[in-house]
Amino acid sequence: MSPGWLALAGALALVTTHAQPSPHYRIAHEVSLPGDEGWDYLAFEAGGHRLFVSHGARVLVVDTDKLAVAGEITDTPGVHGIALAPDLGRGYISAGRAGVIVVFDLKTLARLKQIKTTGDNPDAILYDAASQRVFTFNGRGRNATAVDARTDAVIGTIALDAKPEFAVADGKGRIYVNLEDKSSLAVIDPHKLSVISVWPISGCQEPSGLALDAAGGHLFPVCANKVMAVMDAASGKVLGSAPIGGGVDAAAFDPGSRLAFASCGEGALTVVSTSAAGVLQVAQSVPTRRGARTMALDARTHRIYVVTADFGAAPPATPEHPHPRPAILPGSFRLLVLEPQ
Structure with a gap:
């Protein structure tokens, strides 16, 4: 083939690559779940078929092949998050109201023990497989508690001087956590239990959810001012942003499709295409339901x-609760499953 034809073929291939449309998401299933309490984070068992759903004072476990409840872990007051340690056969739950970590058997779901955290209101929780340590990020405590997952002993506290939100680990010796009230992101050394850096997230207000493209070295914080930012995970430089829906509380990144996601409580899932250079472009806004603000991704499927659930009227405001949440209507709690077409 001549050099001219080679150049033309290369150009056509490049155009074809960039012209490939992103998958189109839709709600494929709605599954009724038991209970009328509030909820927070979801966690999917990587390589498995179980979804862990925080719900009031328990964690529901859903078989995602059958789309049916397969079990539960009870006595987790004010549950926020779930971290899974498959190499150790255990899971960890942040019970914010009780101020403890609940440890359970990953196979049987049996409750094994509880561990007192070193800060009030443990919220997000993370298992770092590289260090085999569990970290809770304590909202009112403005710190993080570190636990040796091999012994379940508390081994330290990391002062953050800010309200931590969601966190991710790169598996290479770094943990990243959003600092909501500082509109910034902290980088933590999980071995030394110290803060390496604190990076401002320009253009982002009150970051909540956070996702990581580990191979590409990009972070995706999602923010209360309806923005998803993209940051260089090595330097903290903000590379760009994309508009998302309101009421966001979680983010995810799919390495197979190179799509980032923001689940927004206003009733939308924002789907964002990403590039190796850190360019973001909204690919789709999928209608979900009001209140569907947290999510989990199965990267295999x-x-x-x-x-989410259906809501009634909010109760009257009081000095203790100046901004009361609307009441959840009985029997309306449900799981929405979104699939690409």
């Missing part, structure tokens, strides 16, 4: 899971 590319499914997205969110939960």
Whole structure:
């Protein structure tokens, strides 16, 4: 083939690559779940078929092949998050109201023990496989508690001087956590239990959810001012942003499709295409349901899971609760399964 034809073929291949459309997501299933309490984070068992759903004072476990409840872990007051340690056969739950970590058997779901955290209101929780340590990020405590997952002993506290939100680990010796009230992101050394850096997230207000493209070295914080930012995970430089829906509380990144996601409580899932250079472009805004603000991703099937419920009127405001949440209507809690077409 002549050099001219080679150049033309290369150009056509490049155009074809960039012209490939992103998958189109839709709600494929709605599954009724028991209970009328509130909810927070979801966690999917990587390589498995179980979804862990925080719900009031328990964690529901859903078989995602059968789309049916397969079990539960009880006595987790004010549950926020779930971290899974498959190499150790255990899971960890942040019970914010009780101020403890609940440890359970990953196979049987049996409750094994509880561990007192070193800060009030443990919220997000993370297992770092590289260090075999569990970290809770304590909202009112403005710190993080570190636990040796091999012994379940508390081994330290990391002062953050800010309200931590969601966190991710790169598996290479770094943990990243959003600092909501500082509109910034902290980088933590999980071995030394110290803060390496604190990076401002320009253009982002009150970051909540956070996702990581580990191979590409990009972070995706999602923010209360309806923005998803993209940051260089090595330097903290903000590379760009994309508009998302309101009421966001979680983010995810799918390495297979190179799509980033933001689950927004206003009733939308924002789907964002990403590039190696850190360019973001909104690919789709998928209608979900009001309240579907947290999610989990199954990277193998590319499914997205969110939960929500129907709401009634909010109770009257009081000095203790100046901004009361609307009441959840009985029997309306459900799982939404979004699939690409």
